[in-house]
Amino acid sequence: MREFKIAEPRTVDELAALLAESQEAAAMMAGGTDLLDLLKSGVATAPLVVDLQKVAGLSGMTAGKDGLRIGATTRIVELAEDAAVARDYPSLKQAALSLATPQLRNVGTVGGNLCQRPRCWYYRDPQVVCRKKGGYNCYAFQGRNKYHGLFGGGSCFIVFPSDLAPALISLGAKATIGSVKGDKVVPLEQFYALPDVDVTRETILEKGQFLKDVRVPAPKAGQKAAYIKLKERGTWDFALVSAAVAGVVKDGVISEITVVMGGVAPVPWRLKKAEDLLRGKPVTEASVRQAADAALQDASPLRENGYKADLVRAALKEAALPLAA
Ligand SMILES: Cc1cc2nc3c(=O)[nH]c(=O)nc-3n(C[C@H](O)[C@H](O)[C@H](O)COP(=O)(O)OP(=O)(O)OC[C@H]3O[C@@H](n4cnc5c(N)ncnc54)[C@H](O)[C@@H]3O)c2cc1C
Numbered sequence: 001m002r003e004f005k006i007a008e009p010r011t012v013d014e015l016a017a018l019l020a021e022s023q024e025a026a027a028m029m030a031g032g033t034d035l036l037d038l039l040k041s042g043v044a045t046a047p048l049v050v051d052l053q054k055v056a057g058l059s060g061m062t063a064g065k066d067g068l069r070i071g072a073t074t075r076i077v078e079l080a081e082d083a084a085v086a087r088d089y090p091s092l093k094q095a096a097l098s099l100a101t102p103q104l105r106n107v108g109t110v111g112g113n114l115c116q117r118p119r120c121w122y123y124r125d126p127q128v129v130c131r132k133k134g135g136y137n138c139y140a141f142q143g144r145n146k147y148h149g150l151f152g153g154g155s156c157f158i159v160f161p162s163d164l165a166p167a168l169i170s171l172g173a174k175a176t177i178g179s180v181k182g183d184k185v186v187p188l189e190q191f192y193a194l195p196d197v198d199v200t201r202e203t204i205l206e207k208g209q210f211l212k213d214v215r216v217p218a219p220k221a222g223q224k225a226a227y228i229k230l231k232e233r234g235t236w237d238f239a240l241v242s243a244a245v246a247g248v249v250k251d252g253v254i255s256e257i258t259v260v261m262g263g264v265a266p267v268p269w270r271l272k273k274a275e276d277l278l279r280g281k282p283v284t285e286a287s288v289r290q291a292a293d294a295a296l297q298d299a300s301p302l303r304e305n306g307y308k309a310d311l312v313r314a315a316l317k318e319a320a321l322p323l324a325a
Contacts (some may be wrong), residue, residue, distance in 0.1 A: 001040050008051045012178060012212065014057050016189060020180040020208045026050045026133060028210055030073050030112035033104055038117060042126045043262040045135070052111070058212065059109075063088070067307040068216040072111025076164075077102070079110060089216060091225035095167035098229045101236045111211045114165055114175075114191070115203060118158035118266075119238055120148065131156050131199050145302040147240070150309065152265040156195035160202060165192070165268040167227045170244035171216050177205065178212035188214060189260075192267035202266060205317050220247045220256070229262075230311050239263040241308055243315035247323050252282050254323065259291075259316065264299075264308060271295040274316065283324035285317065292316045 009015040027046035038044035060075040080096035103231040122139040129135035148157040225246035229316035231237040247257035259271040274291035292313040
């Protein structure tokens with residue numbers, strides 16, 4: 001493990017100034033459950049680690065008539081146990097409870113979960129210099145790719161591992177990005193960028209920027225939402241495929257719907273074709289199947305991950321059918 005300095009800013013302004021002044025990109029540490037592994041293995045290096053835990057105003061949640069604000073360093077356990085989240089955003093609670101282990105949810109933060117690095121075994125292997133680490137090849141493309149992506153790959157076939165991201169995006173969440181230049185608010189969906197934009201990162205965060213909070217709008221009248229996670233094992237595990245669906249059904253017909261999949265692409269993946277086919281129709285097994293099949297026409301399975309197409313169909317069915325109930 002290489003040596004690094006550690007800084008402990010106390011305010012958001014101090015944090016922003018520190019990130020702006022540091023010559024090389026500093027590594028931000030929230031709970032450290034992902035970052036420390038990467039620093040120890042040498043996959044990540046940084047001369048300066050900025051501890052976010054003592055920054056006033058970055059943690060905690062507030063729920064009101066405008067919706068829910070979740071500070072970046074809010075612990076995942078707080079989200080999972082919050083009464084307002086359980087009442088107004090049950091799919092977010094499902095996603096929070098589905099992830100990792102109680103110990104990791106006690107230490108890991110919402111911001112860290114949304115900014116975590118991919119679990120690709122080539123990326124995580126310190127001996128392998130893949131495209132994401134500045135090399136020339138994505139070894140998953142012709143190598144072992146059982147856990148890799150169906151959509152949006154091109155130059156790198158990682159999947160984005162967060163459970164919270166698809167659930168939050170399906171609920172219309174926005175991200176606040178902080179920096180010395182002030183705050184910038186973007187839809188959380190646009191917080192993520194495909195490898196074509198910059199293969200070395202998964203978010204649009206530039207040097208000097210940090211995730212400050214996530215805001216979820218108040219639920220619409222009649223809104224229903226679900227998060228379904230399909231895993232290889234019955235115990236803790238990352239999603240092979242997950243589906244977050246949020247929508248409104250009026251007079252038996254879907255009037256609004258958002259479908260976001262996890263585990264299938266380098267970013268949380270919106271199934272817009274499926275949404276278009278489902279909108280204006282009753283929710284039935286047949287309509288959901290047709291919608292999934294249409295969306296899967298854009299999939300490019302690799303040698304070992306074709307099974308994920310069936311999981312997309314199954315996850316979408318389980319997440320969408322409750323809209324009709
Ligand atoms: C055994 C194990 C099982 C897991 N299972 C799951 C799972 O099933 N589902 C799932 O979704 N996740 C899973 N995870 C990932 C886990 O959820 C993340 O490690 C955790 O959420 C990261 O939060 P943290 O606060 O510890 O982040 P850190 O480790 O501190 O940071 C993670 C990354 O985010 C960056 N970062 C942190 N905060 C900010 C910020 N505010 N602004 C900008 N960048 C920031 C850091 O620089 C770092 O790159 C698992 C992890 C482990 C170790």
